Amino acid sequence: MSEAPIIRVRGLVTRFGKHTVHDGLDLDVQRGEIIGVVGGSGTGKSVLLHEVVGLLKPVAGDITVFGENVRDTGPEEYRSLRRRWGVMFQGGALFSSLNVQQNVEAPMREQLDLMPQTRAALAAIKVRMVGLPDNALLKMPSELSGGMRKRAGFARAIALDPEIVFLDEPTAGLDPIGAAAFDSLIAQLRHALGLTVFMVTHDLDSLHAICDRIAVLAEGRVIAVGTMAQMQDIDHPWVQAYFKGPRARAARAQAKAN
Amino acid sequence: MPDRTAFLASDGQPARLELVDRRFVFAGDVLISNVETLDVMHGSADTIDLSNVARLDTAGAWAVVSLERRLQDEGLFPLITGASKPQSALIETLRLNMPQAVAAPLPHITMTDGIALIGRKAVLALHKIMAIVGFLGAVVATLAKLALHPSRIRWTALTHHMHQVGLNAVPIVALMAFLIGVVLAFQGAAQLRQFGAEVFVVDLIAISILRELGILLTAIIVAGRSGSAFTAAIGSMKMRQEIDAMRTIGLDPITVLVVPRVLALILVLPVLGIIANLAGLVGGALMSWIELGVSPSVFQSRLVSNTSAWHLGVGVIKAPFFALIIGIVGCFEGMQVGGDAESLGHLTSTSVVLAIFLVITTDALFSIFFAVLGV
Known part of the structure; x- marks a missing residue:
């Protein structure tokens, strides 16, 4: 992959008070790949995601997305950047006063001037693409189950056909069948829409099933990046424990069986 | 890995749709931002040609599949040609996920509905009073x-x-x-x-x-x-x-x-x-x-x-x-x-x-x- 990375993080430092979360973190994400970010609790995975999409300002370091610096963009550039990525938060973060269709239409409404019928048709397509039934369109978020809410959040994230999708724990809280379905949904839409996927996850099955590369966060930096196979050979206690633990063995067996 | 060429400008070239020799020819960047400029409702043809399309997103593919559906409804069997591999994949995904084009008719509210609504509200209010009194009792x-x-x-x-x-x-x-x-x-x-x-x-x-x-x-x-x-x-x-x-x-x-x-x-x-x-x-x-x-x-x-x-x-x-x-x-x-x-x-x-x-x-x-x- 000779192309310039689509997301480039250099020397990132994040501190909350005296607590240092990231201490000189570097990470590159290539166009078109699915990268899984893993790490123990409190290693700043979600914080990293929030910083890359510009919701949090790091203390030091550079973050460039599509070659543009996220930290120093003006409101106008930030607006056009936002149009090129979609974010799905942990619980879906649907707007509770809008139904699913209006939620999916919200980014189109904000960024483009479309006719209501076009918006409705595109929203219906996106909702079907994420595997929700048609009757979910008019439901309020409070009437949806957790898994459906995540799917609707995903539909909103891909409403504008973004180039990058950020997913924060997409399979957390789903049953194994739902999680597997969500994994194949991500892979399928990556293929159809040409997405680059940046996902924070704990789910070893997801890592096996769909991630092209894995970045491991520990000690305030990325201690290892590579494919699942390469992870087996990294000599670091946390990486060993994570990728060679009993759950990892089960997930690996599962992945082989498929 | 799917290949989707990067463009830093979000708008790109305009989308065009022309009807030449019973062939619909899409050209340019067919994207959500300009898909409404295309008229897919008129004309008939046997082929839909995508070889001049630079970029195609979900909305663009929706326009292509809508056109295909309309022609099929008119008894034709249009062929889609010239699509790159990822574009065909996207079109196939769209075919599977096209929404049923049934607009729910707006419910017509009659006098009886109005009266029923008043009755329903009254019963709800009564239930609420009973619930509050029950809560007071508790x-x-x-x-x-x-x-x-x-x-x-x-x-x-x-x-x-x-x-x-x-x-x-x-x-x-x-x-x-x-x-x-x-x-x-x-x-x-x-x-x-x-x-x-x-x-x-x-x-x-x-x-x-x-x-x-x-x-x-x-x-x-x-x-x-x-x-x-x-x-x-x-x-x-x-x-x-x-x-x-x-x-x-x-x-x-x-x-x-x-x-x-x-x-x-x-x-x-x-x-x-x-x-x-x-x-x-x-x-x-x-x-x-x-x-x-x-x-x-x-x-x-x-x-x-x-x-x-x-x-x-x-x-x-x-x-x-x-x-x-x-x-x-x-x-x-x-x-x-x-x-x-x-x-x-x-x-x-x-x-x-x-x-x-x-x-x-x-x-x-x-x-x-x-x-x-x-x-």
Whole structure:
């Protein structure tokens, strides 16, 4: 992959008070790949995601997305950047006063001037693409189950056909069948829409099933990046424990069986 | 890996759709931002040619598949040619996910529907009244149980709420009553001066504030201040399943959450009412002095000689009832909160409106009651 990375993080430092979360973190994400970010609790995975999409300002370091610096963009550039990525938060973060269709239409409404019928048709397509039934369109978020809410959040994230999708724990809280379905949904839409996927996850099955590369966060930096196979050979206690633990063995067996 | 060429400019080239020799030719960047400029509703052809398309997104593919569907409906079998591999994949995904083009007809509302709606609302209102009365019963029963075992009362919570609801409300209640006293004296003076009966302003202020306004306005302020806070606090606990958690470990939400709040209100509202009465009288006396020259000593002697203590009694007797209403409504609405933030806001405002409405209604009933008694 000779192309310039689509997301480039250099020397990132994040501190909350005296607590240092990231201490000189570097990470590159290539166009078109699915990268899984893993790490123990409190290693700043979600914080990293929030910083890359510009919701949090790091203390030091550079973050460039599509070659543009996220930290120093003006409101106008930030607006056009936002149009090129979609974010799905942990619980879906649907707007509770809008139904699913209006939620999916919200980014189109904000960024483009479309006719209501076009918006409705595109929203219906996106909702079907994420595997929700048609009757979910008019439901309020409070009437949806957790898994459906995540799917609707995903539909909103891909409403504008973004180039990058950020997913924060997409399979957390789903049953194994739902999680597997969500994994194949991500892979399928990556293929159809040409997405680059940046996902924070704990789910070893997801890592096996769909991630092209894995970045491991520990000690305030990325201690290892590579494919699942390469992870087996990294000599670091946390990486060993994570990728060679009993759950990892089960997930690996599962992945082989498929 | 799918290949989708990067463009830094988000707009790119314009999309075009031309009909040449029974061939629909798409060209340029067919994207969500310009898909509406294409007319896919007219003309017929046997081939849809995508070889000149630079970029195609979901919306563009939707236009292509819509065109294909329309031609199929007209009995043709259009071929899609020239699509790159990822584009074909996207078109295939779209084919599988096209929404059924059925627009739900707007429901026509007839007279009967209107009447049925009124009936449904009436039944709902009735159910709500029954639910509130049931809740009141549960709280009173718990209160009675706690009266037998006072050690089970949550004293810390009770004092905390008394502080919040009572002490912290003193400045606003006193200021409000003071201003009402000033206004009454000012308005009363203008009218009474016409008859040369300025000194009756003392009776006017004393009776209206002690009997009605002091306690009523205090209750309204407390409903807005504390009733809404009760709903919001209990409601957000309900949203985060704290109430369920309490039940599972054997804590009764009514004992732990509702009784301390209601009891605190019942205890402090009479005190707040008396403070409001005092502040109102001070405001009235001050304005009478400035506007009518009724000196504070005259005001005081006339107040003592002409106003029976019953006026104060009639006002303060109502306070615990108002407190019960505000507390019960505030906690009840909090318990009704469902899973979403919307219902929390909605029920908080319902709680305030309902509490104030019930307080004023009760006040009217008390007026009739005291009139019949001749107090």
